Amino acid sequence: MTKIEIIARRILEWKLNRWDRWYDYKNDRFILVSDFQPDENLDHAMLIVERLKGLGFTYKTNGTSKASFDDICETGETLAQAITNAAYSIADNSSIDEGWI
Known part of the structure; x- marks a missing residue:
């Protein structure tokens, strides 16, 4: 899995509906994989921030x-990259409650 996939699955709790789109069951919507780029788009990264908060x-x-x-704590060339890197560290290391991962 890529960094973005791990964040989408473990933090945002999205399910891969097809190879090219996520399903956000909490908001009952589909998100194209290509449309979710939190390391490049600060608005997308802020979705991660709000979920972790x-x-x-x-x-x-x-x-x-x-x-x-x-x-x-993580850094990046941009704030969006830093948020994504920090979220990935949390999700990949399973340093949060395993019950929701």
């Missing part, structure tokens, strides 16, 4: 290239 994580940023969720 809802799970109890505290979000902090320097506003340009660093994002932190509790004690997980």
Whole structure:
């Protein structure tokens, strides 16, 4: 799985409906895989931030290239990349409650 797939499945809880689209059952909508680019689009990255905040994580940023969720801090060339990198660290390391992954 790619970084984006891991974030979509484990953090956003989206299901792969077909090879080219996700299903967001909470909002009853389909999202094309090619349309979800959180490492390039800050609005997409903020969906991840809102989900992690809802799970109890505290979000902090320097506003340009660093994002932190509790004690997980990552950087990127852009804030969107930093958020994506931090979310991936959380999801890939399973450092959150396994019950929802």
